[in-house]
Amino acid sequence: MKSDVIFDFENAVWPALLVDGGGDIVRANHAATITFGAPLTADSAKLAALWAPDNCITVEKFLKDGETALAPLTPLKLLLPAGPKIFSALVGLHLRNEKRFLLLQLLPDVAEVAGVKAAADSGLAHKQKLDCALQLSRSIALDFNNALTSILGYTSLLLSKAEPAHPWRRTLLEVEKSAAKAAEVAADLAAFSRQDKEARAQPVGNLNAIVQRCAEFFQNSEKEKVTWAMQIERKLFSAKFDEAKIQQAFMKVLENAVESLRADGRITIRTRNVELNEATQDRNAKLAPGKYVCVEISDNGSGISDEVMPRIFEPFFTTKKGTHRGLGLAWVYGIVTNHGGGVAVSSLPEAGTSVRIYLPAQKNIVEERAESGTDLTGTQTILMVDDEDLLLTMGDTILSSYGYRVLTANTGAKALEIVTRKEPAIDLVVTDLVMPLMSGRELVEQIRRVSPETRIMCTSGYVWPGTRNEDASYLQKPFTAQELLMKVKHMLASAPN
Incomplete structure (x- = not known):
């Protein structure tokens, strides 16, 4: 089989099968494997295993006629995991090593083919909808963030001046927490709206x-x-x-x-x-x-x-x-x-x-290799705090693979309990700022009270408003493994904050 035919076979959007004269499926492309599932994963796959009993033609007659003449598009009812489905089979005769094979390209019915054309034509529509949504998101995010910056800024100012026992402190924390959650939504909109504007490096x-x-x-x-x-x-x-x-x-x-x-x-x-x-x-x-x-x-x-x-x-x-x-x-x-x-x-x-x-693709092949340069390994104990379990798993995976001992907590209360018992001693707490119940800010204040020697690094999907004196101990989401490891290394080398 010529290489261009192999490529077309392997990468065809629709299922494709190569069948010998005895009905054995000697080759199936990826789309066919997904479509038919288990029957094609058997050691000896048979076309008969896919054949619906009420087909318009028997599998034996189909194989026999395929060696002489079949209509350019032959309707076939084949069995899928979800039930039978009618395909329009484009049948060709293929010679390999002096043996004859049937090459079946299983196209969907006419309505589905028309749907694919409509999908192709809708590519421009998708782009136009996306552009419209980007403009809308940009406008909403800008106005929303301006209002939230004011709310969060004044709330932060009041909290910085309120004593721990102040009767309004708990209320202010709730206001800040709600505004911060709204800011996270705004951050999603802002990040979504910036995707056609950001010009970050693409190595x-x-x-x-x-x-x-x-x-x-x-x-x-x-x-x-x-x-x-x-x-x-x-x-x-x-x-x-x-x-x-x-x-x-x-x-x-x-x-x-x-x-x-x-x-x-x-x-x-x-x-x-x-x-x-x-x-x-x-x-x-x-x-x-x-x-x-x-x-x-x-x-x-x-x-x-x-x-x-x-x-x-x-x-x-x-x-x-x-x-x-x-x-x-x-x-x-x-x-x-x-x-x-x-x-x-x-x-x-x-x-x-x-x-x-x-x-x-680019011209040169870049081999898989470990990051070079700065030594990013460590043996210290790090506590990851986030209400998203996926992010805890991510942080644990990255940091553990570089030698760190990692503990996780999905609430501020659990994190505070781990820090308070001091066994093991925590070298660095990495906490999200926006969490239900106990917010990240409240957790930071509690940790500084019970364990002032513990280093703390905050993460968030939006930029925390204010003076940003905490820049050195802040990591913006989303971040890469390299960015997390570099920031952790920097925090562990610095004095407790």
């Missing part, structure tokens, strides 16, 4: 290390019982990317994948090189000719319905209940397209979802 790097690190955050979480499969291309093309932003994109896709899983959940992460000789459309991702790095994250979760699929990249659209703001995939879309790449999503209800992120 050339290897995406393998980033995606593996993101996967480790979820793998190390005790709550998630997931089977993970990593298919990593060791000679992956390099790409230009802002590490913090691309990490955010991968984390959001992985978070969605984990949330969609039920029992026997499985997530597959695959990195690969893609070379296109001509412009290619992968769902709504329109890719120009050239070389790309592709990171594909697939799951066997609940999938996405046909009604929801056209809206997945819309800002503020969400099907999740609770406090979700619907910025997730819109954020991913904005980050990736601002890197000159594309995002493609394919899904079947109750069968799973595949998200493919493409970034333009």
Whole structure:
């Protein structure tokens, strides 16, 4: 088989099968494996195992006619995990080593094909919606932040002058806590609105290390019982990317994948090189000719319905209940397209979802390697405090891998208990500023009272208003592993604050 045919087969959007004269499936592409699941993972996969009993043609007749003549598009009813589905099979005859094989490209019905064209045409609409949402978010975030800066500034001033026993102190702390939570929402809007304006450095790097690190955050979480499969291309093309932003994109896709899983959940992460000789459309991702790095994250979760699929990249659209703001995939879309790449999503209800992120490749391959330069290792004891368990897992994973002993607390009260008992002694507390019940500011004040020798570093998704004298002990979210390790190293080398 020619290399260009192999590429088309492996990277076809629709399922493709290579079948011998006896009905054995000798090869299946990635889309087919996702679509049909277990029957294609068996040692000897048979076309008959996919054949619906009420098909319009028997599998034997299909194989026989395939050697002579079949209609260009043959309707076939095949069995999927969620039930039977009719495909339009594009059948070709393939010769290899003097043997004859049938090459099946399983296209969806006409309505679904029309849907793909509509999705391609909607690429511009997605961009226009995103631009509109960015402008709206920018305006709201600016006005909202101005008001919140005033509220938080005056509250901070009053708190700094109020004695611990002052009758209004508890009320002021509640005002500050509520305003800080609102500021976190504003920060999300501000960060979302800045994604087409920020001009952070995009050095050339290897995406393998980033995606593996993101996967480790979820793998190390005790709550998630997931089977993970990593298919990593060791000679992956390099790409230009802002590490913090691309990490955010991968984390959001992985978070969605984990949330969609039920029992026997499985997530597959695959990195690969893609070379296109001509412009290619992968769902709504329109890719120009050239070389790309592709990171594909697939799951066997609940999938996405046909009604929801056209809206997945819309800002503020969400099907999740609770406090979700619907910025997730819109954020991913904005980050990736601002890197000159594309995002493609394919899904079947109750069968799973595949998200493919493409970034333009660079000429040179950057090998995976450890960071050089400053020694970022340590042996001290660090207490991580955050009400987001995912961020606790992330901090634990990063710091433990560099030799630190890490304790975690998801509330201020638990953190204060750990610090107070002084066994073990805490060398550094890393705390989020916005938490329910006991806020980060209140925790800092309590720690300074019971353990003034303990160093404290604060993190937040927004800039804390005021004089910012605490700049040296503050880390802005989102941050990379390198930024966290550098700040921790700096804090441990400085005098207690």
